[in-house]
Amino acid sequence: xPRSPSPPERYDSMRARASFGLPxxxxxxxxxxxxxxxxxxxxxxxxxxxxxWEVLAELVRHDDILLDVLWDxxxxxxxxxxxxxxxxxxxxxxxxxxxSELDEVVQQMRGEMAGEAEANGELRARFVKLQARxxxxxxxxxxxxxxxxxxxHSLPEPPPVEEFARLPGAFENLYVAFVxxxxxxxxxxxxxxxxxxxxxxxxxxxxxxxxLGCGRGELLELLTExxxxxxxxxxxxxxxxxxxxxxxxxxxxxxxxxxxxxxAQSLRAVTAIQFVAGFEVEQLIALLDVAVRAIESGxxxxxxxxxxxxxxxxxxxxxxxxxxxxPIPPELLTFLVEARGFTSAEVRRLARDDGSAxxxxxxxxxxxxxxxxxxxxxxSRLQSAPDYAVIAWRP
Numbered sequence: 001x002p003r004s005p006s007p008p009e010r011y012d013s014m015r016a017r018a019s020f021g022l023p024x025x026x027x028x029x030x031x032x033x034x035x036x037x038x039x040x041x042x043x044x045x046x047x048x049x050x051x052x053w054e055v056l057a058e059l060v061r062h063d064d065i066l067l068d069v070l071w072d073x074x075x076x077x078x079x080x081x082x083x084x085x086x087x088x089x090x091x092x093x094x095x096x097x098x099x100s101e102l103d104e105v106v107q108q109m110r111g112e113m114a115g116e117a118e119a120n121g122e123l124r125a126r127f128v129k130l131q132a133r134x135x136x137x138x139x140x141x142x143x144x145x146x147x148x149x150x151x152x153h154s155l156p157e158p159p160p161v162e163e164f165a166r167l168p169g170a171f172e173n174l175y176v177a178f179v180x181x182x183x184x185x186x187x188x189x190x191x192x193x194x195x196x197x198x199x200x201x202x203x204x205x206x207x208x209x210x211x212l213g214c215g216r217g218e219l220l221e222l223l224t225e226x227x228x229x230x231x232x233x234x235x236x237x238x239x240x241x242x243x244x245x246x247x248x249x250x251x252x253x254x255x256x257x258x259x260x261x262x263x264a265q266s267l268r269a270v271t272a273i274q275f276v277a278g279f280e281v282e283q284l285i286a287l288l289d290v291a292v293r294a295i296e297s298g299x300x301x302x303x304x305x306x307x308x309x310x311x312x313x314x315x316x317x318x319x320x321x322x323x324x325x326x327p328i329p330p331e332l333l334t335f336l337v338e339a340r341g342f343t344s345a346e347v348r349r350l351a352r353d354d355g356s357a358x359x360x361x362x363x364x365x366x367x368x369x370x371x372x373x374x375x376x377x378x379x380s381r382l383q384s385a386p387d388y389a390v391i392a393w394r395p
Contacts, residue, residue, distance in 0.1 A: 183216075190218045192350070193273065196302050197222050199391055200269045203300055207268040210294075212255040212287075213275035215239055217248045224248065229268075233258050256283070259290035267294045271302040274387075276333070277324040284328075288340035295394040301342055303333060303390045307349065310384040317386070330388050342392035349385035 183189060196219060200209055206229065211219050214232030216239065223230040224247075231249035234240055243250035251258070259270070270291045276284055291301060308314035308327035318327050330347045337345050 186216060186218060189216075190222055193219045193222060196271060196273075196389075197226050197228070199300055199302060200228060200271075201226065203268050203298060205268040205296060205299065207266060207296055207299075209269045209271065210259070210267055212259075212270065212272040213278075214243075214250055215273075217243050217246060217250060219271060219273060220248045220250070221246065256287050256290055259287070259294045262294045264293050265296040265299075267296065267299060269300045269302065270295055273302075273304045274306070276303050277305050277318070277321075277326075277328060280325055281336075285336060285340065288336060288342075292341040292394060297394055299394045301337065301390075301392045301394065303337070304350075304387060305333065305389075307385050307388040309349075309388075310386050313386050330390065333390050337390055337392045341395070343395045345390055345392040348389045348391060350387045350389060351385065 200223065209223060209228055209230040211217075211223075211230060211232045214220055214234050215236075217232060220230050220232050220243070231251060232243065233253050233255050234243075234250050235252065235254060237252060240250045240252045255272070255275070272287075276287070279287060295301060305328050306313050306318045306324075308318065308329055314327055318324060330349075334345045334347055
């Protein structure tokens, strides 16, 4: 931008005033008298005229400096405005680029999430189909076993009894499908067993835990996740093989024989969940004898069983599982456990699947009549916990 010059007309008038109109120009009215007067007054005016010219020169110099400053200011303002516009344009371009890239990332993530959801749905559908096929295969195995029984009876000379004893029974082939139908979902069963893990963690030991009749291995899985060394004992070959796919250690053996073959005080704990109801009393006593020998001092024994205090369990649902022998009341199991050497036995009545607490009969309140007392008793028995556990300690 070109610099504006100083206005000359202003300086012309200032120069004329600075010299007091001297010299008198030609054609001026009363020129001669003015010249005579100027000559007479010049000695007095000379110093003032010189001062006026010096002041005027200084004003002109300062005016030029001010014009330079104003010019520089305007030029700097234009440059700042240009830089601002360029910076704003670059910022808008950068924001637009980032927004476009973010939109692409969001679209890509949505596509990946949709693909994963579709893949999970396909895996879930395949799992359901495989589970259905397994159940069907179990039923077909039972049918084949029935056919083999017919063939065996048609043989002129049946094989030795020992060979038949080693063959699985018809219900044993169906037991896996039976558990899937009536035991409940795996995750729900794991949640019900989680308090037992806390009981075992309370034992300060690095020795292993044995879960007798471990079935699908829910408790073994919880113990492994908690860093506890544990393995299971099971007589069903299917559960032994399926445990390998879950990374669990399950051994094919009979519970009492396995405990009898272990070294004394070599176990941190022994657990048997929904297992001892399949024993006769003499068999249960033998199991307790080998368990108290195998568990270390301070170790724990955990036995869970159906609770016959609940009328529905004692009269009906207990017999739903044909492998069970007879109901065991909590008082009887506690007595047997303490009689065979365990101490501090605790009966823990377990909440039902709906999470409600077991019902109890009100103490110290006289019944209104015999019918009311009967109704209260029946109600308390119907609301009793369907399962219970006995937790005892090895002295």
